[in-house]
Structure formats: C-alpha cells, structure tokens
Amino acid sequence: MSAEPSLPNPAPRFGVWLIGARGSVATTAIAGSAAVAAGLHPPTGMVTETTPFLSCGLPPLSSLVFGGHDTVDCPLPKRAEHLAEGGVLPHGLPAAVHAELAEADRQIKPGGPLTGHDDPRSQDELIDAFAADIVAFVRDQDLAGAVVVNVASTEPVPTGDTLPPSSLYAAAALRAGCPYVNFTPSSGLHHPALAADAATASVPYAGRDGKTGQTLLRSVLGPMFLHRALAVRAWSGTNLLGGGDGAALADPAAAAAKNAGKERVLTDTLGAAPQGEVHIDDVPALGDWKTAWDHIAFDGFLGARMVLQTTWQGCDSALAAPLVLDLARLLLRAHTAGLTGPRPELGFYFKDPDPGAGAALGEQYAALVDFADRLRGAR
Numbered sequence: 001m002s003a004e005p006s007l008p009n010p011a012p013r014f015g016v017w018l019i020g021a022r023g024s025v026a027t028t029a030i031a032g033s034a035a036v037a038a039g040l041h042p043p044t045g046m047v048t049e050t051t052p053f054l055s056c057g058l059p060p061l062s063s064l065v066f067g068g069h070d071t072v073d074c075p076l077p078k079r080a081e082h083l084a085e086g087g088v089l090p091h092g093l094p095a096a097v098h099a100e101l102a103e104a105d106r107q108i109k110p111g112g113p114l115t116g117h118d119d120p121r122s123q124d125e126l127i128d129a130f131a132a133d134i135v136a137f138v139r140d141q142d143l144a145g146a147v148v149v150n151v152a153s154t155e156p157v158p159t160g161d162t163l164p165p166s167s168l169y170a171a172a173a174l175r176a177g178c179p180y181v182n183f184t185p186s187s188g189l190h191h192p193a194l195a196a197d198a199a200t201a202s203v204p205y206a207g208r209d210g211k212t213g214q215t216l217l218r219s220v221l222g223p224m225f226l227h228r229a230l231a232v233r234a235w236s237g238t239n240l241l242g243g244g245d246g247a248a249l250a251d252p253a254a255a256a257a258k259n260a261g262k263e264r265v266l267t268d269t270l271g272a273a274p275q276g277e278v279h280i281d282d283v284p285a286l287g288d289w290k291t292a293w294d295h296i297a298f299d300g301f302l303g304a305r306m307v308l309q310t311t312w313q314g315c316d317s318a319l320a321a322p323l324v325l326d327l328a329r330l331l332l333r334a335h336t337a338g339l340t341g342p343r344p345e346l347g348f349y350f351k352d353p354d355p356g357a358g359a360a361l362g363e364q365y366a367a368l369v370d371f372a373d374r375l376r377g378a379r
C-alpha cells in the first residue's frame, strides 16, 4: 500500500495590524499592496522592492494579511472609493481590489478608548483587549506572525500619567509579542510609563513619524548646507493640507507634536536650531494633497546673503503608504531573524528616529542597506 503523497507546506502568511486601519494611509497601503501583488501597478516608492533588498528574506506582498483597529466604521471599499474620487487612488483600483479590501475590512476591530475618558475599561483592560484582538487575528488567520503599525490620527503631546491611545496600542503590541512601528508623531512606545517595557522588549520596534515630504527634503538639504560650509541663518516652513490628517493637525497641541520632529531634523543635521518656525494650516479643500513651502536664508562667502525656497506638492497617502509596507516587511523579517529592541537602522524612514540613527538621508540610507545585508545573512 503506497503512502499518501504529502502536500507541500503552504507558504507562510504574515499579518499587518494597522492602528487607524480605515484612515487614508492605511487604506492606500492595503489597496496598494493588493494592486502591486496582482501586477496591476509597479512598486514605485517601495524601497524594499529595489535591488539592495532582494533576497534578504522579506515577506512578499502577496503573503501579507491586513487587519487592525479603528474607531470609525466606514467600510474600507467605501473609503477607497472616496480616495479615488479625490485622486489619491487611481480610478478603477477600488473595484479591482474590492475583494482584498472587503477581506481586510472584516479583520478590523473597534478601537478605543470609546469616547474621551468615558470608556469604562481600565488602561490595563484596554491593553488586554487590544492584545487579545491581535492574538486572535494571528491564530484565526493561521499567520506566521504579525507586525503592529500605528497610522492613527496624531494625538496631542500627553500630559500626566494617563497613557494616550497610541501608547495603549503600543503596549498591546508588546503584550501580543508583535514587532511595532509608530508611523505617527504620537507617543506610542515613547511614553515614559512604557520605558521599562520598551527596554526589555523581546520584539523589534521602530519609530517615529514617517518622513515623507518636507522633512525628507530637509534631511537632504540640511547636510548640503553643512558640507558646503554655508551658514544657515533662518529656516521657515509652512504646510497646507486637508484630509483627516489636516483636520487632526488643526489642533495646535497635535501640530506641536508634528512640528517638533520637523525642527529636530534641522537641529540634528545643522548642529544647532536656526531661526524660524514651521506652521501647519488645515485647508479642507486640498484633501490629501499637501503643499509644503520652505524659505531658507543663508550666508555665503564674505557674508553674501542668499535665499533658497522650495515648494513640495505631494499626495500625502501615496508618499506614506509604500513606506508603511516597507516598514511592515522589514520589521517582520527582523523579528524572524531574532532581532529585538529599537532599530535605528530604520531611521531613513522617520522624522524622529531611534537613538543611534544618523540625521542625513544619505547616511541613513547606507545604514538601511547594511541592515538589509544583515537580514540576508540571518537565518
């Protein structure tokens, strides 16, 4: 009697658990992953699809399964249609990837706290509930692991001991044994009350606040002025944007959290903070399309006074989504490679990177490519 032929093991699948899973960035990442995996669009903007990152064991896009928490209930296919109407997603894409969006939508659980401080659950109960949702996702979907990525609305800088939602979710990620990425300026794992947990975490984590537009440019131009021995006298910036992010950043406390990261890049690259401020204006009519204007006053030889002005016009979610996918894949791979703790090698992606990351984009890219080599050599 011949033995039953054994079936080949199915390829492992990995979870991407998005906090703020029905937002613009999350919806663009989910729709974009499905579109690129199906060959409908090239992976433009995805650094992990370029040559230095090939064959270093990153999970393929087709192996990613999406889920997450959100506090709103607009279904993902509907959210994607709104984004297509605003020109963020190509027309026809929401229909083409409807099945993937609907499946991801079924994996989204209600987030919290419910309304302000009215949620009857204690902080520990909330962390437990969020962690249980993530663990159930991994178990029910038969996943080899999952990464938690925060792409929820920016919070004001917290005061007092109460953990803000982003920190509750970050604690839940650690409790569920998942790597964690904070793509927002919110506290997340940076809250002082989580310092001990972060220091002993058995998972890798990275943050914070994705570097997608104005700050990306600053991290290139800052070193240029420094290396050419040109004296920057003042660096001022203004951002105009709408969408959910624009509305959240209309709150001066939330904008302060964002602006701190933008200004830090200048201090880190120039060695000292120049004069000037950054402002963010909510202009709902602009939707997801951001205009960022920088005015840089600098001195040349013999005190000659000069000015550089830059205008960046970008589609915020289209800039952010490929980085979210890159970070999810890199953290999932770092986890399977047994790496733990903060990953300054991923500073390339952040306005406010983990300590140890360089500040100039070129230096950060070199560290990222070294990291890819390290992952390639790992089990």
Ligand SMILES: NC(=O)c1ccc[n+]([C@@H]2O[C@H](COP(=O)([O-])OP(=O)(O)OC[C@H]3O[C@@H](n4cnc5c(N)ncnc54)[C@H](O)[C@@H]3O)[C@@H](O)[C@H]2O)c1
Residues within 6 Å of the ligand: 019, 020, 021, 022, 023, 024, 025, 026, 069, 070, 071, 072, 111, 112, 113, 151, 152, 153, 154, 155, 165, 183, 184, 185, 209, 210, 211, 212, 213, 243, 244, 245, 248, 315, 316, 317, 319, 320
């Ligand atoms: N280029 C970029 O787009 C970019 C760059 C860097 C950082 N970010 C950050 O990414 C985040 C998302 O941006 P967006 O444009 O998608 O914003 P968005 O407003 O479209 O989406 C945010 C989502 O978070 C959800 N949310 C709010 N509070 C929550 C909670 N307590 N629990 C779970 N979900 C919650 C909202 O319901 C919403 O669906 C923002 O913090 C933004 O600052 C974006």
